[in-house]
Amino acid sequence: MSSEITKQQLTEFKQSAQSPLTTIARRATTKNGIHNASFNQEIVNANVPTFSIDLNTGKVANQKKSGRCWMFAALNTMRHDIKDLFHLDGDFQLSQSYTFFWDKFEKANYFYENVLNTANSPLDSRQVSFLMATPQQDGGQWDMIVSLIEKYGVVPQSVYPESAASSDSHEFNITFNTLLRHDAIILRDLVSQKSSQHDIDSTRKNMLSHIYRVLSITFGEPPVTFDFEYRDTEKQFQIERQLTPQTYFEKFVNWDLSEYISIINAPTADKPFNATYNVDMLGNVIGGRQVKHLNVPIETMKSFAIAQLKDGKSVWFGVDMGPQVDRANGLMADGIFATDDLFQVHSDMTKAQRLAYGDSLMTHAMVLTGVDLDENGHPIKWQVENSWGEEAGKNGYFTMSDEWMSEYAYQVVVKKEYLGPELVNIYDNATPKLLAPWDPMGALA
Structure with a gap:
């Protein structure tokens, strides 16, 4: 049973909104906002x-x-320990752009996995609709940053600084999600055609190669080894040579x-x-x-x-x-x-x-x-x-x-x-x- 709004009701509603208190509230709100x-x-x-x-x-x-708050929060908790243990100044930061690069790369592969796992479900199923609505985004969870660090380590921000897209990720995410949805069409078609596992794996690997290139162009090539130079709070020069992101984590964070x-x-x-x-x-x-x-x-x-x-x-x-x-x-x-x-x-x-x-x-x-x-x-x-x-x-x-x-x-x-x-x-x-x-x-x- 439907119940439309009548003219009589509108008249009553209008009258109820004419009290002195409502008038004062209306004046304040229209001028200043809620x-x-x-x-x-x-x-x-x-x-x-x-x-x-x-x-x-x-x-x-x-x-x-960008929507990297979960990364910033995690890396900041680690930064607090590094700053105290190694007497670094308050400007020191771990590279949020570095973990962002690898998160985007891994999320693409994770998306492909979910696409293949749901490939026999109709496009309008709730799971597939959920996947395609947002193939990936900037956000994350604690356990997800743990997975990234355990696999890829961390680096100082001085070694892998911010890029235009890491600081303002909107246009990148639009481009990236379009590419992922395009790849989802191909992967679902391969499953529907009963392609061999070899052909599916080969196609997926080729897609990941394209993804890596896109990320490298957008954010810059992530470091494999690097030297970490800094002056501590006592103005003493310090240098650690030929670190990897993993050995840097082990030495400077060690959680x-x-x-x-x-x-x-x-x-x-x-x-x-x-x-x-x-x-x-x-x-x-x-x-x-x-x-x-x-x-x-x-x-x-x-x-x-x-x-x-x-x-x-x-x-x-x-x-x-x-x-x-x-x-x-x-x-x-x-x-x-x-x-x-x-x-x-x-x-x-x-x-x-x-x-x-x-x-x-x-x-x-x-x-x-x-x-x-x-x-x-x-x-x-x-x-x-x-x-x-x-x-x-x-x-x-x-x-x-x-x-x-x-x-x-x-x-x-x-x-x-x-x-x-x-x-x-x-x-x-x-x-x-x-x-x-x-x-x-x-x-x-």
């Missing part, structure tokens, strides 16, 4: 950027017009990446806590580390992050960076924009409802570098190192209220040692539940 008209200064006053635990992590990086795992908070009925989850068709490196999440209550997730910060280690974490974020003040705080008060409506939902109804998912990864604890050790607010350059927030740093973290933070990466033996055993040994490719916990930061 956020400025609903801005709540009291929330700013309650979130002064001072923290009881505050790591000195140096200058922020800038991902510019056991198997010890760092993804913890999520997804309080929906289909994802019980204290269980692990994989996501179908999500990844980049075939044969690399699978994306795997351990789901826990939000207070448990926070406690792991606090423990790692107390040990002087920053924390990779993922959030929905859309709602209630004030870039100018560098503030992530629920209620900073009182839009329900402005419009005299109610739009409140639980975190589970926002996930289930498509109102929220993880969209951005950053680094926790501090936390303000009360006298009982409970968090009040958190310090966040972003990757939007120094002009956003306070010299690139944001303050996140603890209430905002509860509602919009979905993931942290911590060492297993903070979990306790029971949760470590679940992560290591329990069989993960496989989530659909379009599940919100498969979102890429």
Whole structure:
């Protein structure tokens, strides 16, 4: 049964929008916009950027017009350790363009794999439609950067600097996705024609050769060996010769990446806590580390992050960076924009409802570098190192209220040692539940 909007209803609606309060709100909003008209200064006053635990992590990086936040966040956590151990100045960075190159290369191969695995499904099936909608994108997950580093290592930004396309990836992604969809047509046709595995493999290898050439032209040829020269904070000249990206990682980072795992908070009925989850068709490196999440209550997730910060280690974490974020003040705080008060409506939902109804998912990864604890050790607010350059927030740093973290933070990466033996055993040994490719916990930061 349909129910059209009648002229009588329109008259009633118009009358209901003529109160003095509505008139004042309309004047403020049409002149200043929704956020400025609903801005709540009291929330700013309650979130002064001072923290009881505050790591000195140096200058922020800038991902510019690209979706590499997950790489920046991961490489920044490693950079913090390198800076302290080798006495490098605050400008030092690992090359985000280097990992970007290899991510694009591996994502092409991963896409080909998924195309072949679904080649007998119709084009309008949900899986194939999902694949073709976005063959690849800039975003990623923690386990995906681990796969890249384990295979390709890392290099300093001075060795492999930014390119035009790594700093502004829009036109490259359009070009690249068109090429991948073209290749998908060929691969699906080969399967439908019952071509031999040899012919399919040969065609795929030829496609990857073309992909490599495109990437090399776009981003520059990645280094195989290099010398690393620098002056430390004592102005002493240092040089390491004939390094590879792998030996550079071993010498300057030397993390056991198997010890760092993804913890999520997804309080929906289909994802019980204290269980692990994989996501179908999500990844980049075939044969690399699978994306795997351990789901826990939000207070448990926070406690792991606090423990790692107390040990002087920053924390990779993922959030929905859309709602209630004030870039100018560098503030992530629920209620900073009182839009329900402005419009005299109610739009409140639980975190589970926002996930289930498509109102929220993880969209951005950053680094926790501090936390303000009360006298009982409970968090009040958190310090966040972003990757939007120094002009956003306070010299690139944001303050996140603890209430905002509860509602919009979905993931942290911590060492297993903070979990306790029971949760470590679940992560290591329990069989993960496989989530659909379009599940919100498969979102890429």
